[in-house]
Amino acid sequence: xxxxxxxxxxxxxTLFWFFVLSVVIVIVFKWVPVQITxxxxxxxxxxxxxxKKGWKHDWVPIEExxxxxxxxxxxxxxxxxxxxxxxxxxxxxxxxxxxxxxKKIKGASTISQQTxxxxxxxxxxxxxxxxxxxxFAFLIELIWSKERIIExxxxxxxxxxxxxxxxxxxxxxxxxxxxxLSVYEAAAIASILPNPLRYKANPATSYIEGxxxxxxxxxxxxxxxxxxxxxxxxx
Numbered sequence: 001x002x003x004x005x006x007x008x009x010x011x012x013x014t015l016f017w018f019f020v021l022s023v024v025i026v027i028v029f030k031w032v033p034v035q036i037t038x039x040x041x042x043x044x045x046x047x048x049x050x051x052k053k054g055w056k057h058d059w060v061p062i063e064e065x066x067x068x069x070x071x072x073x074x075x076x077x078x079x080x081x082x083x084x085x086x087x088x089x090x091x092x093x094x095x096x097x098x099x100x101x102x103k104k105i106k107g108a109s110t111i112s113q114q115t116x117x118x119x120x121x122x123x124x125x126x127x128x129x130x131x132x133x134x135x136f137a138f139l140i141e142l143i144w145s146k147e148r149i150i151e152x153x154x155x156x157x158x159x160x161x162x163x164x165x166x167x168x169x170x171x172x173x174x175x176x177x178x179x180x181l182s183v184y185e186a187a188a189i190a191s192i193l194p195n196p197l198r199y200k201a202n203p204a205t206s207y208i209e210g211x212x213x214x215x216x217x218x219x220x221x222x223x224x225x226x227x228x229x230x231x232x233x234x235x
Contacts, residue, residue: 058167062151068186075218076190086141
């Protein structure tokens with residue numbers, strides 16, 4: 001009985017402090033730039049000594065990221081981003097039905113979930129990571145604005161070999177800053193996000209050209225990008 005009592009006491013304390021620390025760090029990252037993520041470290045460790053390149057990552061505020069790129073990734077990755085509260089139930093149901101039929105599964109993770117994974121967690125798949133991803137996605141939706149979520153997302157996502165964030169990606173693929181991206185350049189970067197280590201934004205293959213055209217078409221259908229509860233004090 002004594003062992004069980006100590007076990008439950010230890011478990012409660014561990015969960016309590018995990019909850020407190022996770023909330024604190026999410027609050028901190030509401031304003032503080034995310035300069036390093038677990039994925040950056042993991043990818044760097046995976047590199048061999050002969051192929052050690054490190055990573056390129058330049059944090060820039062949302063005002064310095066082309067609205068074209070913001071819209072392109074929303075249209076490519078999560079068209080209901082501005083409407084949902086972290087989880088796209090219809091997309092999850094569709095993925096589940098496709099899985100039951102043995103069809104190729106289309107990703108059901110929202111931008112909020114991807115941001116939670118990129119900033120706070122590791123890339124490998126497991127039920128534990130998925131559970132934590134759900135928890136952190138809920139937290140950032142509760143504490144951050146939509147604009148802050150897309151700002152962190154675009155500054156932390158992998159966009160090429162050792163390339164993280166919009167600014168580094170823009171310079172790597174198009175030799176210009178993220179603020180100068182055209183509609184088609186933004187669509188090209190968004191088109192490689194399913195697998196940025198395999199695909200190239202420039203020069204684009206016929207497959208990426210097809211994805212670019214589809215994304216640009218979706219951008220035109222989507223219309224102006226207006227964030228709800230805009231956080232005017234983002235840095």
